Amino acid sequence: MSVVVNSTLNDSLRDYWQQTPLSYLVVAGAAVLLSLSTAFKFPFSGDSKIYYPPGLQIVHAWKFFTKRYDFLNDTFRQTHKKFFEFYVNQYRVVAIRGENQRKIFYTEKTLSMFQGHQFLVGAAPSLKDINVMEDRSEDFHAAFFKRLLVVQHKDRVTTMIPALFGHIDRHFKALGREGSFDPFKETHDIIFEMTARLAACRELAEDKQAIRKLIDIYLDLEHGVTAGSILFPWFPSPSRKAKANATAALYGFLNSYVELRRKDPVTSTDTIDVFIAEGCNNPTIVAVIMNIVFAGVINTGVNVSWALVHLGFNPEWKEKVIVELKSLFAEHAISHATDPLHIQLSSIPLNAWETKTPVLEGVIRETLRLTMTDAPSRRIMSDELVLDGVVVKKGQFITYSQAEVHLNPAIYPKPYTFDPDRYRRGREEDKKEAFCYLAWGAGRHPCAGIKLAKLEMKMVLAMLLLGYDYHVVDENGNYPASAPRVDRNDCHQPRPITQDRVYIEFKRVVE
Numbered sequence: 001m002s003v004v005v006n007s008t009l010n011d012s013l014r015d016y017w018q019q020t021p022l023s024y025l026v027v028a029g030a031a032v033l034l035s036l037s038t039a040f041k042f043p044f045s046g047d048s049k050i051y052y053p054p055g056l057q058i059v060h061a062w063k064f065f066t067k068r069y070d071f072l073n074d075t076f077r078q079t080h081k082k083f084f085e086f087y088v089n090q091y092r093v094v095a096i097r098g099e100n101q102r103k104i105f106y107t108e109k110t111l112s113m114f115q116g117h118q119f120l121v122g123a124a125p126s127l128k129d130i131n132v133m134e135d136r137s138e139d140f141h142a143a144f145f146k147r148l149l150v151v152q153h154k155d156r157v158t159t160m161i162p163a164l165f166g167h168i169d170r171h172f173k174a175l176g177r178e179g180s181f182d183p184f185k186e187t188h189d190i191i192f193e194m195t196a197r198l199a200a201c202r203e204l205a206e207d208k209q210a211i212r213k214l215i216d217i218y219l220d221l222e223h224g225v226t227a228g229s230i231l232f233p234w235f236p237s238p239s240r241k242a243k244a245n246a247t248a249a250l251y252g253f254l255n256s257y258v259e260l261r262r263k264d265p266v267t268s269t270d271t272i273d274v275f276i277a278e279g280c281n282n283p284t285i286v287a288v289i290m291n292i293v294f295a296g297v298i299n300t301g302v303n304v305s306w307a308l309v310h311l312g313f314n315p316e317w318k319e320k321v322i323v324e325l326k327s328l329f330a331e332h333a334i335s336h337a338t339d340p341l342h343i344q345l346s347s348i349p350l351n352a353w354e355t356k357t358p359v360l361e362g363v364i365r366e367t368l369r370l371t372m373t374d375a376p377s378r379r380i381m382s383d384e385l386v387l388d389g390v391v392v393k394k395g396q397f398i399t400y401s402q403a404e405v406h407l408n409p410a411i412y413p414k415p416y417t418f419d420p421d422r423y424r425r426g427r428e429e430d431k432k433e434a435f436c437y438l439a440w441g442a443g444r445h446p447c448a449g450i451k452l453a454k455l456e457m458k459m460v461l462a463m464l465l466l467g468y469d470y471h472v473v474d475e476n477g478n479y480p481a482s483a484p485r486v487d488r489n490d491c492h493q494p495r496p497i498t499q500d501r502v503y504i505e506f507k508r509v510v511e
């Protein structure tokens, strides 16, 4: 299938931006905005079960995209009702809460997660944005899931483990024997490198500059999704342009690696070669890689950074993890004791990483509960959905803030305290209500990369906990009194709020 890039459109957009004075754009934008604000008649349902927050709809919609956590949780605090309603452009969005609503949100088969994310989150790169055609003969989602299974197959992952540990080792050795680093940058970057290794090929993952370029393109994509670009899709804002440019750059960049592998007479077991052997065309292979990197990196990177920080603030848990890792090592590592740490860790079988690390599992689970408080959305695909007597019609959206359960003291007492013990038999706080642990998704849409994500997190934590002594410090090198607060309004990567930035002060203790 051929690649169709609409160069005429790109050229005319470029000309438009080069020739059109900014003031003209601002005036034109304001005029259209004004006309739209009077053109839209928001068909409020008038249902007494629903709260209608006072104020302009455009302000609510703006807050939904810029301060989503505050908007949803503060608005619910103003009412005892289980629903409130607002509009994003002409689309009605119903925010829901309560156990029954949550069950429906996660289990109802006529709700589309894809359409909910596409419209109300929107950062995922799509080749459609640059008019590149994937293989139209197949259902993209089904094909993507099938290929994700290939990437994550246990035999493939097993053969990749030494290479992945090699990446972690090189990355952190490059930081020196001692010093300090920003965990939310370095661990994010190493997860990026590992994901590129798993999803694409060695040539890309081993080239530091190429990885840097790829990270920068993804950052451009993230910045290309702004409240303005979603609320005024017809307006040629710089951010829309940035997203289209970033998608085009991403396509060209990844496509060059597919071409490289196609021309190489020696076939490898890397993912690109596997898909070439399957007969996939370039756009299909590029789309798979770019979506795996998108789905895989954001959450894994930020959460492994938080795990490192929480362990820094909770030395008893750090010690428990180290004890567990040492016993995993003693029981399962089969390499020579004088080998470097990453070689010894590589010799632990995949199955042991997956099933013999209950303390690490608890640490990851608790880290995610504290970080993952965003609000996923769904679109109604049937004629209507009835929630506790409230009707939501086809094409409309519902949204649910995971903070309702993850930070609820009735479910998780002292919800802001890091306590991985809450999940052990006898306490099992995550089983108090239906679907009250949502960090890996639930019901019809559990995370499709959970095994890979956990493995990557465990590998990075193992290398840092066994290879280094470390402490969490603030920007002046002092020990902060408490763990940083999460920037819960950042839907893409909930890092610490700016005032609470922390660093990892480290010293290498093992080769």
Ligand code: HEM
Residues within 6 Å of the ligand: 113, 292, 295, 296, 297, 299, 300, 301, 303, 368, 372, 376, 377, 438, 439, 440, 441, 442, 444, 445, 446, 447, 448, 449, 450, 452, 453
């Ligand atoms: C710590 C890391 C991760 C976390 C916390 C996480 C979390 C989640 C959550 C909460 C959902 C459901 C979203 C919703 O209900 O709207 C989800 C879905 C998904 N995740 Fe992950 N994820 C992680 C890593 C990964 C990785 C590494 C991959 C791929 C390699 C991946 C692939 C996916 C895919 C494809 C879906 C969509 C599933 C569907 O459509 O049914 N995730 N993830």
